[in-house]
Amino acid sequence: MTLPFAMTAPLRIAPLPLIEHATRLVFAQVIQQHPDLFDRLGEHADKRYAFVPTDLPLGFLIEPSVRRISVHRKPHLPSADACMAGTFVLLLALLEGQIDGDAVFFSRSLTITGDMEAMLALRNALDDCNIDLPADIARMSGPFAPLVRRAATEIRTRALSGEAARWN
Amino acid sequence: MELICPAGTPAAFREAVDAGADAVYCGFRDETNARNFPGLNFSREELKTAIAYARRHKVMTFVAINTFMRAGQEKLWHDAVDDAVRLGADAVILADFGLMAYTAERHPQQRLHVSVQASASNADAVKFLVETFGAKRVVLPRILTIPDIARLARQISCEIEVFVFGGLCVMAEGRCSLSSYATGKSPNMNGVCSPASHVRYREDGSELVSELGDYTINRFPAGEAAGYPTLCKGRFDIAEERGYAFEDPVSLDVMDHIDALREAGVGALKIEGRQRGKAYVAEVVSVMRRAVSADASERPALLSRLRRLSEGQKTTSGAYEKRWR
Numbered sequence: 001m002t003l004p005f006a007m008t009a010p011l012r013i014a015p016l017p018l019i020e021h022a023t024r025l026v027f028a029q030v031i032q033q034h035p036d037l038f039d040r041l042g043e044h045a046d047k048r049y050a051f052v053p054t055d056l057p058l059g060f061l062i063e064p065s066v067r068r069i070s071v072h073r074k075p076h077l078p079s080a081d082a083c084m085a086g087t088f089v090l091l092l093a094l095l096e097g098q099i100d101g102d103a104v105f106f107s108r109s110l111t112i113t114g115d116m117e118a119m120l121a122l123r124n125a126l127d128d129c130n131i132d133l134p135a136d137i138a139r140m141s142g143p144f145a146p147l148v149r150r151a152a153t154e155i156r157t158r159a160l161s162g163e164a165a166r167w168n
Numbered sequence: 169m170e171l172i173c174p175a176g177t178p179a180a181f182r183e184a185v186d187a188g189a190d191a192v193y194c195g196f197r198d199e200t201n202a203r204n205f206p207g208l209n210f211s212r213e214e215l216k217t218a219i220a221y222a223r224r225h226k227v228m229t230f231v232a233i234n235t236f237m238r239a240g241q242e243k244l245w246h247d248a249v250d251d252a253v254r255l256g257a258d259a260v261i262l263a264d265f266g267l268m269a270y271t272a273e274r275h276p277q278q279r280l281h282v283s284v285q286a287s288a289s290n291a292d293a294v295k296f297l298v299e300t301f302g303a304k305r306v307v308l309p310r311i312l313t314i315p316d317i318a319r320l321a322r323q324i325s326c327e328i329e330v331f332v333f334g335g336l337c338v339m340a341e342g343r344c345s346l347s348s349y350a351t352g353k354s355p356n357m358n359g360v361c362s363p364a365s366h367v368r369y370r371e372d373g374s375e376l377v378s379e380l381g382d383y384t385i386n387r388f389p390a391g392e393a394a395g396y397p398t399l400c401k402g403r404f405d406i407a408e409e410r411g412y413a414f415e416d417p418v419s420l421d422v423m424d425h426i427d428a429l430r431e432a433g434v435g436a437l438k439i440e441g442r443q444r445g446k447a448y449v450a451e452v453v454s455v456m457r458r459a460v461s462a463d464a465s466e467r468p469a470l471l472s473r474l475r476r477l478s479e480g481q482k483t484t485s486g487a488y489e490k491r492w493r
Contacts, residue, residue: 124206
């Protein structure tokens with residue numbers, strides 16, 4: 001599923017520090033809920049991983065060794081050891097292990113460049129962690145947690161219905 | 169017939185159990201198993217937890233220790249066997265005769281399966297392993313036809329397991345040196361075929377180029393499904409033609425032949441894919457579970473959706489139904 005322009009347009013004008021702040025809050029929450037997320041990386045923990053949603057004007061850089069994520073506007077993406085590119089929904093589905101990375105790679109829906117060993121290690125680490133973004137985001141929402149979780153789960157179900165049916 | 173399912177991580181292991189596996193096979197996080205990929209496989213503690221989970225669901229756990237020992241480094245493999253036995257593995261899957269001897273001597277009660285990597289493909293080879301090391305089951309190489317399997321089954325006394333779905337090795341397994349030739353590492357000695365450390369994918373115009381070490385393996389035009397960067401499925405220039413010299417980038421699927429395999433004497437069907445994600449494991453195992461008990465007429469519809477998960481998004485019956493090009 002490619003995000004429609006109307007959904008991504010606000011990201012073109014929203015201040016980058018604001019987007020990055022929100023992203024870091026979610027990232028911190030995921031790390032807190034899955035403290036062993038990067039254990040499987042081994043020697044690849046100090047590599048830099050870029051995730052580039054093809055339907056967003058942004059790219060994300062993850063540095064596991066310092067538990068940091070940064071957001072960058074295209075085309076000014078920093079260098080990375082390994083890079084994964086695909087639609088935003090596809091990348092989120094891979095983050096949660098909802099779809100099989102090899103299958104979407106075979107289909108050419110996903111592009112991986114750079115250090116394959118590092119990216120493979122990260123893929124396997126993510127796959128084993130059972131990340132549940134609606135649940136993780138809901139935990140940040142205080143008294144609105146049940147509401148946020150229901151809404152986020154519904155959005156995920158709708159977004160993934162196409163992807164999961166295609167690849168799983 | 170038993171359904172033997174892959175797991176590269178504890179999460180995939182639980183998916184396989186929940187989806188209906190009779191047994192799950194997995195390996196330790198080192199070069200003692202033939203899927204020694206970064207971020208994959210089990211620590212001792214993870215295996216202990218996985219075996220307990222499987223037992224609660226009446227599912228067996230097989231531990232693959234199916235690479236060949238290096239002289240002077242045997243302890244790594246011996247420890248793997250000792251730990252698998254100690255943790256309660258229902259079977260160890262071995263390829264190295266020396267390791268089989270060690271296991272038979274030290275752990276005579278441990279159930280021993282002959283790995284596909286042992287390349288035991290004829291009655292004499294299988295009988296030797298059964299009589300010498302007490303092997304209870306042989307996983308046959310993917311180079312035999314179904315009539316070959318039926319003939320073999322009549323001559324041996326152990327159980328037979330065959331691969332029915334997933335990645336397809338077209339070479340003599342446990343003997344193939346193609347990956348070693350290109351990278352210095354092989355599935356036999358290091359547990360890696362086309363190790364990720366030597367793999368590069370790059371875009372060249374509209375083409376996706378896959379490279380292994382210093383070799384270009386393939387160039388996929390826009391819109392063409394991609395495959396793994398293995399030499400046996402590379403596209404090469406030969407004489408005046410460009411094409412696949414050994415095999416296309418395809419996966420194995422012989423689920424159409426379940427009944428014939430059963431009649432041939434096969435007792436266990438194995439799914440390849442310890443390197444795949446838990447979503448793959450969940451989907452493939454649940455579909456295969458239904459397919460095994462379904463009528464033959466219902467299987468094609470069940471299995472058709474699995475093609476999208478396959479390498480090159482195409483499947484083949486491989487040598488089971490040999491049709492040389």
